[in-house]
Structures are given as C-alpha cells and as structure tokens.
Amino acid sequence: MPALETPLHFLTGAELDAAALASLLDRAAALKAAPLSSRVLDGRAVALLFQKPSTRTRTSFETGVFELGGHPMVLRGEELQITRGESVRDTALVLSRHVAAIGLRTGSEEELEELAAHATVPVVNMLSPLHHPCQAIADLETLREAYGELEGRVLAYVGDGNNVARSLAVLGGLAGMEVRVAAPAGYQLEDGWGAVLTDDPAEAVAGADAVYTDVWVSMSDDESSAAARRAALAPYRIDDALLDRAAPGAFALHCLPAHPGEEITEAVLYGDRQRIWDQAENRRHAQKALLELLVSAAAERG
Known part of the structure; x- marks a missing residue:
C-alpha cells in the first residue's frame, strides 16, 4: 500500500478506508499463522502509556511488540512527569525522539488528540472514553x-x-x-x-x-x-x-x-x-498488523 494512503495515527478507526481495513485483517490472519514472520520493530521500542488498568490490552501489545522484534516500553501514568505538570505536547515531542510508535490508554479524549497532534511517530488509541x-x-x-x-x-x-x-x-x-x-x-x-x-x-x-x-x-x-x-x-x-x-x-x-x-x-x-x-487472542495479531502498517508507512515518509 502506498504510504500516502496509510494514516499516521489510529485514534478512532475512521482513519482507514475499506481497502486498508481489509488489507489489515488479511495481514492479521497471516501473522497469526506465522507469529514471528515480521521483524518490523527489530531494534526499536514502542512506548505503551497506561493511565488506566489493563489486562488484555497490555498483554497483547507487550507480546505483540516483542514478536515483531521490538521492545515494549510500558509506562504507567504515575511514572511520567505529566503527573508533575509536564505538558502532553512535551511528552509527545520527547517520546517521538526515542520510539517507533506510542500507544495510549486514557480517560481523556483531549489528551489523546493532543498527543497525536504533536507526536512525529504513530499514535495508537489503546482505549479512550469514546473509542476502542x-x-x-x-x-x-x-x-x-x-x-x-x-x-x-x-x-x-x-x-x-x-x-x-x-x-x-x-x-x-x-x-x-x-x-x-x-x-x-x-x-x-x-x-x-x-x-x-x-x-x-x-x-x-x-x-x-x-x-x-x-x-x-x-x-x-x-x-x-x-x-x-x-x-x-x-x-x-x-x-x-x-x-x-x-x-x-x-x-x-x-x-x-x-x-x-x-x-x-x-x-x-x-x-x-x-x-x-x-x-x-486476536487482539495481539490484529494489533501487530496495525503496528506493522503504521510503522512501515512512517518509515517510508521519512
């Protein structure tokens, strides 16, 4: 898929069109059949920010990033300087210098949108008040x-x-x-x-x-x-x-x-x-296909 057809972020799902969604689901099935066949995150990290508790989202993203060859950097809300007044904008700018993508599980739609507005790497909505x-x-x-x-x-x-x-x-x-x-x-x-x-x-x-x-x-x-x-x-x-x-x-x-x-x-x-x-289980496979799509497209954009 040409890079220009791929969104930078995945916040609501509406960033995709029907063809991109079908391709994503095809890739998810392929990655389920061959879990270690993609190394798109080899040598790279993905920041996973959890401001809310999680079982399936955390385990599926952590395992998925690992299977793609990357390092899942799990960050809980209280571990970040946001709790001491650092802005979401500054957090986005700093994380973008270190990681290939950022996932956010949040109780604030505004924080999700602000993070995406300032990040230069893909931002994935891992759950927000309005969308999952x-x-x-x-x-x-x-x-x-x-x-x-x-x-x-x-x-x-x-x-x-x-x-x-x-x-x-x-x-x-x-x-x-x-x-x-x-x-x-x-x-x-x-x-x-x-x-x-x-x-x-x-x-x-x-x-x-x-x-x-x-x-x-x-x-x-x-x-x-x-x-x-x-x-x-x-x-x-x-x-x-x-x-x-x-x-x-x-x-x-x-x-x-x-x-x-x-x-x-x-x-x-x-x-x-x-x-x-x-x-x-399919959370892992679908999210791996999503990360592969977004990170590959971001790399093509340069």
Whole structure:
C-alpha cells in the first residue's frame, strides 16, 4: 500500500478506508499463522502509556511488540512527569525522539488528540472514553475467521452504547457489515455512527450472525450509579434464549472483563456458543498488523 494512503495515527478507526481495513485483517490472519514472520520493530521500542488498568490490552501489545522484534516500553501514568505538570505536547515531542510508535490508554479524549497532534511517530488509541478501535479490529478478525467475508454480515450489540459499540459501528461499517445497537434510553449510542439503533434486544439480534456485549459498569462509571445501570440494562443480558433469536450458528462476543450473571450468563460465556477467547487472542495479531502498517508507512515518509 502506498504510504500516502496509510494514516499516521489510529485514534478512532475512521482513519482507514475499506481497502486498508481489509488489507489489515488479511495481514492479521497471516501473522497469526506465522507469529514471528515480521521483524518490523527489530531494534526499536514502542512506548505503551497506561493511565488506566489493563489486562488484555497490555498483554497483547507487550507480546505483540516483542514478536515483531521490538521492545515494549510500558509506562504507567504515575511514572511520567505529566503527573508533575509536564505538558502532553512535551511528552509527545520527547517520546517521538526515542520510539517507533506510542500507544495510549486514557480517560481523556483531549489528551489523546493532543498527543497525536504533536507526536512525529504513530499514535495508537489503546482505549479512550469514546473509542476502542484496537478491540474492534480484533473483533472483525474473529468474525472473519468464522465467516470469511464480512460484507453483508449482521453484528448485534446489546447493552450500554459505549466506546466499544461506537468502534464496532465505525469499523464494522467500513467492513460492509450491518451493525445494530440495542440499548435502553439514556444508554444508547448517538446517531451518526452508522449503526442501526433500537431499544429492543430481540429486534437487534433477529437474524444476526453474532451477538456482542460489554460490562454494564465499567471503570469509567461512577459506582453510585451501578445499581441503576444494572436495573436498566438487565433486559439486555446475553443468554441462550437471546442467542436463539439470532441466525443459526450465531455466537456471542464480549470484549472482557466479564461479569457472569450480569451482561452475559455463565453458560454462554464458557459454553460452545461463543468466540470470546478467540477475540482475546486476536487482539495481539490484529494489533501487530496495525503496528506493522503504521510503522512501515512512517518509515517510508521519512
């Protein structure tokens, strides 16, 4: 792919076009089949900034950078001078002199955008309040493993219309999928992201190829509202009865961490009607393909 067609940063997923996304997913599959076949980061480091806790994002990025031949430089928020007043701009300028790319997991959309505005190396959104695009590319890779082509497939998301739902709408739409989001009033995804919106989970999953959910109370939510959130979202739980309304062979997806008995039943989470653990693994392969794409294009730009 010519360098000019490749974005410098990956913040929402909308930086890609349909062809670039398809190529990325092809490469993710190839890297899954041959994990050590690319050495694009040989002798280089990637800064991974975590301002929020992480299990899957941290382990998949650390392992992925290592498999690409690089050094994952994990930096927690309290370890940086930002906590003592250094600007995000200065942090971006300094890190750009040392690393091939920067990943950021943050509770501030503004900090993510400022980091990208001043960094001269690729910046990857590892999770922000509005978007989780690295999760979405892994989800699409998981769906491709199951179905092959994604064009025309239907993905139903039930529950809180959060950053995961938003990223699925953006990237699922790019892949030619119909993304439906079912959520109650007050928890619905906004118009404008390309998803089909409803408050009826049965309507959303009717004929769907996969049914997706996320936690009802995330780390960014106020615990004082937890009881109200659980009450409002209870009708959106993924159980066998809801899956029965989907297409034959449909399966459950969940970005994890899960709370069995809340947004998904234990029987579905650990049963044979899910590909959740494939999703968790595919974070590594999809992110490796993304880093390879961005870092290679940045090197061509010079």
